[in-house]
Amino acid sequence: MRHTFIFSIFCLVTLFSFSQNTTNPLLSKDIEAQQKWVDSVYNSMTLAEKVGQLYMVQVMSKQSAASKKKVLNDINKHHIGGIIYSTGGPYRQAKLDNELQAASKLPMLIGMDAEWGLSMRLDSTYAFPWNMTLGAIKDNKLVEHAGKHIGEHCKRLGVHFNFAPDVDINTNPKNPIIGNRSFGEDRDNVTEKAEAFMKGMQGAGVLASAKHFPGHGDTSQDSHKTLPTINFSEKRIDSVELYPYKKLIKEGLASVMVAHLSVPSLEPRADYPSSLSKRIVTDILKERLDFKGLIFTDALTMKGAANFSETGDIDLAAFQAGNDVMLMSENVGIGVSKIMEAYNRGDITEARLALSVKKILQAKYKVGLNNYKPIELKNLAKDLNRLEDDMLYEELMENAITIVKNDANQLPLQDLETKSIAYVELGDDSGSVFFDELKKYTKVHAITADNIGDLLGKLQAYNTVVIGFHRSNDNPWKSYQFSEVESIWIDEIAKRHTVILDAFVKPYALADLKSITNIESIVVSYQNSEIAQQKSAQLIFGALASKGKLPVSIGNYFPVGLGFLTPNIKRLGYTIPERVGVDSKKLKKIDAVAEYAVKKKMTPGIQILVARKGKVIYNKNFGKHTYLGKEQVGFDDIYDVASLTKILATLPLVMELEEEGLITLDTKLSEVLPDYKTSNKKDVTFKSMLSHYARLKPWEPFYYHTLDETKHPSEKYYRKVKSDSFSVEVARNLFMRTDYQDSIPDIIRDSELLNRLRYRYSDFPYYILKKYIEGYYDRTLEQLTKTHFYEPIGANYTMYNPYHSISSKKIVPTEIDDYYRYQTVHGYVHDMGAAMQNGIGGHAGIFSNANDVAKMMQMYLQKGYYGKKRFFKEETFDKFNKRYYESKDNRRGIGFDKPQLSGSGPTCGCVSASSFGHSGFTGTYAWADPEEEIVYVFLANRTYPKSDSNLLLRANIRTDIQQLIYEAIED
CATH class of the missing domain: 3.20.20.300 (Glycoside hydrolase, family 3, N-terminal domain)
Structure with missing residues (x-):
């Protein structure tokens, strides 16, 4: 026994003979003063x-x-x-x-x-x-x-x-x-x-x-x-x-x-x-x-x-x-x-x-x-819950979330136009933040059921299912396992659908899965905090790169260190202003301006979004749908964006055609529209008319010609019941004569030119382009914009004629019309000319929310690239974002509005010359600045209840807010 004990001691000495000659970590910088204090106190005890x-x-x-x-x-x-x-x-x-x-x-x-x-x-x-x-x-x-x-x-x-x-x-x-x-x-x-x-x-x-x-x-x-x-x-x-x-x-x-x-x-x-x-x-x-x-x-x-x-x-x-x-x-x-x-x-x-x-x-x-001071109670709560802590938490989660399975490189999700996505929530904690964040990227529906049979039945309409497993984030000892039922449900769903399983728990939970064979993608998000949920959704859609590596092994499937790295595919992300060099306190001044506009009845409600460097840093709603109503403005409410339609719908289609060589900026109307060969506009080029420098009339009150002597819709042109002869729905229960649509292009073609050449804003180019584009493709602008841009980019709240597809509670009304349709214009385009084209105009007709408008503007800011898809080349964008008539005191680019050249204009005067955007009659505004990487979207219905008083414009609300954005930049 004695020899065994001595051998054990020898082993201990051998195994642990790694003396490091460490210094005392408790010593302060002033060792002498410290030692004097220590000895003095000790000796007095x-x-x-x-x-x-x-x-x-x-x-x-x-x-x-x-x-x-x-x-x-x-x-x-x-x-x-x-x-x-x-x-x-x-x-x-x-x-x-x-x-x-x-x-x-x-x-x-x-x-x-x-x-x-x-x-x-x-x-x-x-x-x-x-x-x-x-x-x-x-x-x-x-x-x-x-x-x-x-x-x-x-x-x-x-x-x-x-x-x-x-x-x-x-x-x-x-x-x-x-x-x-x-x-x-x-x-x-x-x-x-x-x-x-x-x-x-x-x-x-x-x-x-x-x-x-x-x-x-x-x-x-x-x-x-x-x-x-x-x-x-x-x-x-x-x-x-x-x-x-x-x-x-x-x-x-x-x-x-x-x-x-x-x-x-x-x-x-x-x-x-x-x-x-x-x-x-x-x-x-x-x-x-x-x-x-x-x-x-x-x-x-x-x-x-x-x-x-x-x-x-x-x-x-x-x-x-x-x-x-x-x-x-x-x-x-x-x-x-x-x-x-x-x-x-x-x-x-x-x-x-x-x-x-x-x-x-x-x-x-x-x-x-040795120099004790009591704890200062003032501002204690604030000091223990700082903005910089949220910033760090975001960065930590962005770097931690781990993809442990990614068959066929499914993540990040691409080709959104091919995806029909359902979200299924499992676990005992809320996944609402995760679901809301998923919906920012594309159309996602939450599906629930009491049993697996009903659930599978409801999921039949979807080809992709995101399963979020959410357990309590209160402390690390909370239960984290999948239940037997949950494991079975996941297995059954995965047999029938493409599945992304996102586990907001410790990684060990994955060991409870019956099988991972049929699950295409598995994400470990570790915790169910709000920030973890937000960042995980952003990662799934490629607004964030995947960087995490599994810190533990799980069964035979997932070894320690596993983690698939995925790229940021340039979709909008969401973060705190300071992370992109913007002061959140200064940015918050926007609130007061927006609240003032609502209080002074310049507009019933507002959506405002600001993004910088590809990250949304401000996204807020103010007011209600109407002054007397109860419906507060929500993030998924949509507005009639009026003339933003020009750059959200018509212009990108023109850019495609130009890039494909079907037109050039110098192409004349007579070259693409045969009936213009004898028109006074036969030599008008795409460049000149899209720069509003072609002597075209600003607009024409087409509707006025269809009213009777009492200024009401004439029975000659309108009916209250739809038929083949009266099929153009200009408002609820009001249908215009079908053939009158053909009269509008003729009126434009035959209209007089202005008496001299100068910059003059006109809607006519977009009526003309609508005819050309729809004729070329033999499809409507509604169909083209949806398939070419909105579905691929995930702009599923952007559409023509929203009354066809969504609840009126989600559509903000634009005006109580007492001059043409004599009803509240709600879900139907406000612009009369667009209404007379069945709601589908080249110059107006699009409804959207701020988040979707920002996606299109970010795509422009990235010169035609978004979500790993190139919509057009960089040089194409540059060609359109250029002033060709600057020497003629014309600030306009090709389709895009540009900053003022001198005096008053469409911006705060604080933006770069390379910036671009547009505004709309209903109070809308979208602007992007490549130099500061800023996207700014302002949506309003200042036309409600009446459109004749534009207090919003006169008070410079939109550009004052733009000024505040630039003042908040702290780079």
């Missing part, structure tokens, strides 16, 4: 005061009177060295902390478990992603930023020690207490992430504590409830579990928390907790690993420790094992007495006591307790 410093007691910020009295007793009578705060709220904690610190003779060290932020323990505070999520990120600098932000929050709340990072290597998927708290199962990845996190947090002035030594990752038991056993050899523990500690200690780790574990290969006494083992705490951690920082026990109230000794004996054993701080003792008074008795007996030397107490005092000096 009584034995009881010294022993009291070894204790950190648990406090909840919402204390009962009895609990508070007990804590004050521990402070005043037992001279405790610190407090570990648990549940409560930040303001209550700060207020209580100030009170307790004031009661203490020597300022106390404050600790907290804030692994993913103060939210781990406190309400109303920020929750950063869990370690498992961070483990999926390749860029360790981002993890360092996470540690820094958490450190800043802790410091603001007066917390000096954060018991983080958790460096356990989670090699057991059934681990009930670590799991998401671990960076993963790969020791190198865990170490890199832990080091980055530690550097960030300690760089913010908060001391880190690596846990749970010597390693709690590979167990299926919870040390809160029992004493887990780690049955690995010394060699395995040295190469895996201890690996992160070696590196972090070398890099300046401030403290280590020792777990309550049974580790037979390191501590031969049966069922003896590692926290009480001198062989583990002193021989290995302090001597072999050369750790000079503070050593904390895990909570001494946990069953893993508490089951093994009488009250107070645990404290003494823990101290004698080499721990410096007894965390959450069952009874501080008894524990202090036991340690003092051992000291007086000579079992504990003065040197041993001084070692721990002086380290505690060093830590206090390092965090500034």
Whole structure:
């Protein structure tokens, strides 16, 4: 037996002979001043005061009177060295902390478990992603930023020690207490992430504590409830579990928390907790690993420790094992007495006591307790929930979300015109944010049913199904598994449809799937936070690149490190203004201008969207559909965009034709429209008329010719019932004579030219182009725009004649017409000429929402490219976004409006010369600026109830908002 013991000791010495000559991580920059303060304080202490410093007691910020009295007793009578705060709220904690610190003779060290932020323990505070999520990120600098932000929050709340990072290597998927708290199962990845996190947090002035030594990752038991056993050899523990500690200690780790574990290969006494083992705490951690920082026990109230000794004996054993701080003792008074008795007996030397107490005092000096200041309560909530925290959270999730299966490169989704997409929500938490974000990209329908038969029946109309599995994001211990029924449903859906499964839970959930064979794509989003849901939807549609790598392995299907990288295919994303160089506070000034416009009845309601660098940074709605109505403006409400139709419908079709060589900008009308060969417009070119420089009349009140003597629709031209002869639906229950449509092009063709050549805005070119384009394709503009642009780009809220396909509750009315149709124009185009073309005009007729208009404008901004599809070449766009008659004082491009050349104009005067856009009679406005990469969309129904008073234009509301956008740019 003696030889066996000596051999074991020899193995220990051999295996752990890696002394690193580390310096004391608790030393401050001014070592001399620190040492002087430490010695002075220590020498002034009584034995009881010294022993009291070894204790950190648990406090909840919402204390009962009895609990508070007990804590004050521990402070005043037992001279405790610190407090570990648990549940409560930040303001209550700060207020209580100030009170307790004031009661203490020597300022106390404050600790907290804030692994993913103060939210781990406190309400109303920020929750950063869990370690498992961070483990999926390749860029360790981002993890360092996470540690820094958490450190800043802790410091603001007066917390000096954060018991983080958790460096356990989670090699057991059934681990009930670590799991998401671990960076993963790969020791190198865990170490890199832990080091980055530690550097960030300690760089913010908060001391880190690596846990749970010597390693709690590979167990299926919870040390809160029992004493887990780690049955690995010394060699395995040295190469895996201890690996992160070696590196972090070398890099300046401030403290280590020792777990309550049974580790037979390191501590031969049966069922003896590692926290009480001198062989583990002193021989290995302090001597072999050369750790000079503070050593904390895990909570001494946990069953893993508490089951093994009488009250107070645990404290003494823990101290004698080499721990410096007894965390959450069952009874501080008894524990202090036991340690003092051992000291007086000579079992504990003065040197041993001084070692721990002086380290505690060093830590206090390092965090500034030699010059203690109470916590400032003012702006506390604001400081703990900052804009920059949201910015970081977004970036962390963008880099973490992982695609673990992507058959045939299905992701990101492309060719949207071929997709009919359903969304099925599983799990016990909400996926509404995910669903809403999916809908920003294309038409997606939520499908629900009580049984699989009904569900499959409802899904028959769809070829692609997105399944979101949503579990609670409250904490990392919540249930994460698929139920048996959910697993069956997924399998049955996947047999019949193309499926994208998105799991907003820890990756281990995928092990419950019956089969992955028929599932084309699987995304691991790790958490069910709102930002995770938003970013995952953006990734599915290619507005974000996929970067994450799986931090753990799952069964035989998904090895650690797996992660398919997918590109950003240049669809609009959604983010916080500051991430693209815009000040959100300045941008918020837009609210006041929009609210003023609504209040002053310039328009009943407004949609406003601002995007920069391909990211939507402002998207808000104001007011109602009508002044007296109850319908608030919603994101999926659509507006009659009036003349924006010119650049949203007709112009891109012309650009296609020009690129295909069917026309040129110098093509004359007589060359493409035979009936113009004898017209006074035969030599008008595409370039001149689209630049509004062709002597064409501005407009013609075509409807006026169809009214009777009372100025009402004449029975000669209108009927209330539809028939073959009266089929043009100009309004509800009002049908114009079918053949009158042919009269409109003739009137335009035969109209007089203006008496001199000058810039004069005209709708006529778009009537002419409608005739040409529809004649060439033998299809309507409605059909062409839908198939060529709106469906491929995902602009499914953009359409002609919306009354055919969507609820009137989602369509904003434009006017109470008392001069032509004599009814509320609602769902029908406001422009009379477009109405007389069955609602499909080249110059007007499109309805849309701000998000869809922004997609088209972003496509232009990207010079014909969007969603991995090139609609036309860059040089084609450049050709149309050019002023050809600038020397003639004509600001217009080809179809596009351009900034003013001098004096007043369509913009704020603050945009670049390369910018372009258009405005509409109903109050709409869309503008894009390539130099600042800005897209700005303003939709309104200022024509309701009457169109004759354009207060919106006179007050410069749209351009004032544009000015605010540019003032908010902070590059």
